[in-house]
Amino acid sequence: MVPIGIDGGLVGVVVLDLVLAWTAHPIGWLRQLARLLAVGTVAANVSAGWPDPVAIGLYAVAPLMLLVMVEAGRRVLLRRAGGAAGYVRDRIPLGRWILSPWPTFLLWRRMVLWQIASYRAALDMEAQLRRTRTLLRVHFGRQWKQKAPADLLWMLGIAPFAAEAHSRLHDLISGNDKVKPAPVPQDGATTPVLSGSSPAVLGDHLNAAVRINERHWTQRNRPVLAETLRKQLHISSSRARELASTVRSMDRAAVSNG
Numbered sequence: 001m002v003p004i005g006i007d008g009g010l011v012g013v014v015v016l017d018l019v020l021a022w023t024a025h026p027i028g029w030l031r032q033l034a035r036l037l038a039v040g041t042v043a044a045n046v047s048a049g050w051p052d053p054v055a056i057g058l059y060a061v062a063p064l065m066l067l068v069m070v071e072a073g074r075r076v077l078l079r080r081a082g083g084a085a086g087y088v089r090d091r092i093p094l095g096r097w098i099l100s101p102w103p104t105f106l107l108w109r110r111m112v113l114w115q116i117a118s119y120r121a122a123l124d125m126e127a128q129l130r131r132t133r134t135l136l137r138v139h140f141g142r143q144w145k146q147k148a149p150a151d152l153l154w155m156l157g158i159a160p161f162a163a164e165a166h167s168r169l170h171d172l173i174s175g176n177d178k179v180k181p182a183p184v185p186q187d188g189a190t191t192p193v194l195s196g197s198s199p200a201v202l203g204d205h206l207n208a209a210v211r212i213n214e215r216h217w218t219q220r221n222r223p224v225l226a227e228t229l230r231k232q233l234h235i236s237s238s239r240a241r242e243l244a245s246t247v248r249s250m251d252r253a254a255v256s257n258g
Contacts (some may be wrong), residue, residue: 002216009037010034010040010063010066011032011037011042012036013030013034013037014034014066014070017030017070017074018032018073018077019036020068021073021077021078021090022077024079026074031074034070035067038063038064038066039066042049042060042063042064045059045060045062046059046060046064046243051223063181064115072143081125081153089111089112089115089116089117090117090118090119091118091119092108092111092119093105107122107123107126109124110122110125110159113159114158114159116159116160123162124161124162125159125162125163126162128155128163128165129159129165129167130250131166131250132156132162132165132166133156134246134249134250135169135173135206136148136152136169137174137246138206138242138246139169139174141171149168149172151168151202152165152169152172155168159165179203204244205235205239205243206246208221208232208233209229209233209243209244209247210232210250211226211249212224212228212229212232215229223244223248224244224247225244225246226240226241226243227240229244
C-alpha cells in the first residue's frame, strides 16, 4: 500500500502544481512537495528491484521520466504566463557564467531584484554603473565614497537609476551642479586624483584620453601609455599616469562586461 499511496499522492500533487502554474499562481512549497514525493517513489521502486541493477533501472526510470516531463511542462507554462503578463526574463548565456561567474551572479541578482527582463538592458545598466564609478574615482579620488554626493551614491545601488546617476555625475563634472567635492582632510589623507583642475577641464582630459586610447588600440593593439598622454595632452606626468590608469580600468570593465 505504501508505494501505491506515494504514487497516488504524487499524481495528485503534480496535477495540482501544473494547474496552478497554468493559471500563473504557482506555489513554491507545492513544487518541492512534488519533488519529495518523486524521490520517495524512486526510492521505493529501487528497493523493490534491489539488488538486481537491471531491475533497479527499470523500476526507477518511470518516476524519473514523470519528474522530467512535469518540470518541463511547468517551465513552459510559467514562461507562457510570464509572456502574457509582459515579463519573461532573458537567460544569461552559459559562456558568461563560465568565464565570469561572480560578476554574472551579481548581474543575475540585479535582474531578479529589479525585474529587468532584458539581458541587453541589464548589460547596458551595468556598463553605465561601472563608467559612473570610474568617473567618480577620477573626480573625487580614492575616497570617492566619502566625498561624492549622498544621492548619487544611493543611485549607484539602484539599477533602474543607472542612467540618471550617469547624467547627475555629468552635470557635476561639467559644473552645472552646485555640489562641490568635500575639502581634503588635513590629517595626512591622500590628495584627490587629478586635483588642481576645474571639473570641465578634468572631463575634457578624460574624454580626450579615452579617444586616444581607442585610437591606440586600433593602431597598435595595446593600451595607451602615460607618456603618450602626457605629450599629446600637454599635461603633467602624474596626471598622465592617473589618466592612463583610468582608461585601462575602463578597458577591463568593458572586457568583463562583454
